[in-house]
Structure formats: C-alpha cells, structure tokens
Amino acid sequence: MDLSQLTNDDFKVKSLGERRVSSPIHLSKYEGDGVYDYVKDGERILYNPTVSSYESYISRGLTPISFEKAGPKEKIFFDPSKTKVGIVTCGGLCPGLNNVIRGLVMQLNYRYGVRRILGFKYGYEGFISSFGHPYVELTPDSVGNIHTLGGSILGSSRGDQDIREMVDSMEINNLNILFTIGGDGTQTGAHVIQEEVERRGLKIAMVGIPKTIDNDINFVNKTFGFETAFTIANEIIRNAHNEAKGAYNGIAIVKLMGRDSGFIAANAALSTQEANFVLIPEMPFSIHGEQGFLSALRKRLERSHHALIIVGEGAGQFLFDGGQLDKDLSGNKKFKDIGLYLKSVISEEFKKDGFAHTIKYIDPSYIIRSAQANANDSKFCTLLAQNAVHAAMAGYTDVLIGHWSENFTLLPIPAAVGTRKRINLESELWWNVLESTGQPTKMY
Secondary structure, X not given: XXXXXXXXXXXXXXXXXXXXXXXXXXXXXXXXXXXXXXXXXXXXXXXXXXXXXXHHHHHOOOOOOEEEEOOOOOEEOOOHHHOEEEXXXXXXXXXXXXXXXXXXXXXXXXXXXXXXEEEEOOHHHHHOHHHOOOOEEOOHHXXXXXXXXXXXXXXXXXXXXXXXXXXXXXXXXXXXXXXXXXXXXHHHHHHHHHHHHHHOXXXXXXXXXXXXXXXXXXXXXOOOOHHHHHHHHHHXXXXXXXXXXXXXXXXXXXXXXXXXXXXXXXXXXXXXXXXXXXXXXXXXXXXXXXXXXXXHHHHHHHHHOEEEEEEEOOOOHHHOHHHOOOEOOOOOEOOOXXXXXXXXXXXXXXXXXXXXXXXXXXXXXXXXXXXXXXXXXXXXXXHHHXXXXXXXXXXXXXXXXXXXXXXXXXXXXXXXXXXXXXXXXXXXXXXXXXXXXXXXXXXX
16 A cells, blocks of 8 residues: 555445444443543544644645544444354454453443354364364453463464355354454454455454554554564573673674564564664665674674674565465465574674674564563453454444544554555664664665
8 A cells, every 4th residue: 555645535434334233342432421431423533743744734634644533432233132253353362462362352242232252263274164173152250360471362373264164154153243362364364354244244254353463553552472482582682682791892783573563573673772783674785895784783792702692583584585485274484593694604704704703693572473462462452352242343344443542443453454564764762773773874
C-alpha cells in the first residue's frame, strides 16, 4: 500500500448488518455523569495527529485520514444467548497469547453472557478434520490461571489450509464469531476466510488480534509481546556486555528477533545503553571497505578494547547467495543466520590481520518468544481482548483491533497486511539509536 495515497476508504470497516440488540453492558450516553459512555458511530482517531497535517487537509477541502474508534456500542448485532465463538492462535509463539485467550473468554462470559466458546488447536489445522485435533471448550474456570504461563494453551502451527474445508468446519460448529490471534500470515488467511464466508452468505464475524513479536503490523503503534521481548533482551544484553568487557578486544554478538523490522533490536539497545553497534533489516551496510562494518568495529576495539553488537535476524540477508532465500510453510523467507555469519567473518578477517580478539555469539530468540508476558504486556493483552469482543458482538468483520495515539481502533485487515511496518532510517527512533551507540550513520 502506497502510504502517500491513503484515503479514508482504506480504513472503512465492514459490518454484518444493522445492530438491533440492546447491549447487556449498561453504560452512559451522556458526558459528566461519572459513567463511561458508549462509543458512538463516527468517533474517529486521526492517523496523523499533528496540527500541520490537519490544516493541510482542511486547506485542500479534504477530510483528514482517520481510524474508527473501538469500544462498546449501545446496540449490538449478535444475541449473546444464541452466539457461539471460536478462538485460534497461529504462527510463532509470542508472550501474551494466553493472556489474550483468557481476556476473550472472560469478556465474552462475564460482560456479554456468551457461554459457548471453542478453542481450535494448533492454528488453522484445528479446522481440518484430517489432522484429528479436538477442539477445546473454553470457560472462565479452564482459562482462569493461563495468563501465568508462556506459550499458548491452544498450540499453534504455520502453513496454508483448505479455506473451503475451514469454513465447512465453522458451519458445522455453528460459529457466529471467530477470533484470529496472529500476525501478517494469520490475518491474511482470516481475510481469505472472510471472503469465502461472504460467498456463502454467512453471518460470521472475523475479528483479529494482531500478534507479532517483531511489532511490524502496519497502522498499529505496538503489538502485544513486543515490550516483553525487548525487556527480556535487556538482561541478556547486559550479560553479553559483561562477556565482552571480560576479555581483551572482547566482542559479543546478540541476535534478536526481527525478520523485516528492527524494532526489538532498536528498543533493546535504547533500554540498555550498552550496545556499540545495532544492525537491522532496514539498513544497508558493507562488511569490508574503509567505511564498512569491520573497519568501524576495529576502530571501536582499538579505542575501548570491547564491543557489543546487536543484530536483528533479518539484517544483512543480502550478503547470502545474492539475497535469494527459500520459504517456510507460511510463505515467509527462511533467513540465514546473520549472527553466525558475522562471527565467522569477524574472526576470519581479524585472524588474517593478526588482530587479537575474543568473540561470543548469543541467540536467545526461542527463550524470549515463549516467555510469560510482563505486567504492561499483560494489561495490553486484556485491553485488546476486551475491544475485540466489543467489535465482534457489534457485528464488525474482516477487522483487526489496532492501537494508535493511545486509542484502540478498528483496522480493516487488508489495510493492516498490505505492507509491513519498518523503521524509517530518517526517523527520531533510529537517530536515538545512533546517538546511543555512537556507530557511524552509514557503514558502506
């Protein structure tokens, strides 16, 4: 999606129809009475909140780009007593999955009175009969303590499944709502499922909760699990720093998640203030040459005799086989290990020059992604789940729950998955990283 060509039509959310059922959540319609108000139709959150952007649109006679605000509605689409819900988690593990599952079940049960909730096991495989995965009845008792666990009680998987068979399963189970908890691939699949649902004339709401530890969903400020990831990475980086300082010309390389976007690496570096180099997928860099990475690293070692390098997993993939990479079952590129590559090339180059050094490589990725969510992520997961239930019960469909300018929003799935969110190398965030590390602005 060309961000310069955005219109409000790109953020128009689908609805299953007129809302005629009175919400069982009793809120207010008036300000000043001390009770939270229902979210009215037409309440929107600006995409660009700056005054200059707003004035630019108004001066041209245009309506500023905005998102529909999420939240409880006075009238809802589904009758809670007749509603049956499915929940599925897909893709890689991420801190907070169980928190979201628990939040959905608690909100559906205690706020809306929905009692029939099914969990589908091992991602979209759970809808395909040949896999033989039994579904799970989810109740407040069965999910009461799952937020204290990492991973997902429903399990997960990658890969495409037969869309028609999946919708057949949804019909057989009489589902009215399906919550899809996953990243780009999961939500792309949810959109295709929605298209099949529409072809059959079914009234099934598809509502996504964006899950990507890399924080790379477009038009979403942050995704759950991201903060936990760079918080856990913080301690690992500090220990790696100690390893580097413990040897003459000691080098420590820490590889963090970030296939296409370097948000975890950047934020982890800023949180510790101990990294000397941060390499992310968005940045070009050369290994050799006067302005290349090895030259900058050697200068750092000659000056301070230790160096800490943080590298995102998708960084420097152009260094391998002309950038041509295989793909996994979900269609994602199977990245080569940039951390091992850096360790090898640094050792080879420095040994050739007789430059004494010690090097350590640390990859904590699987430890981080399977961890329990921290307090702030746990809170965020609960709020995402609550707003997802509000949206689904109101009959919104083909939609994600987003977060923008400290507000929860309704984001059409096609807009969210059109492009990945990446770090702008001219942004304040990246400049903050360069200021923190002291690395050259360019290394090529």
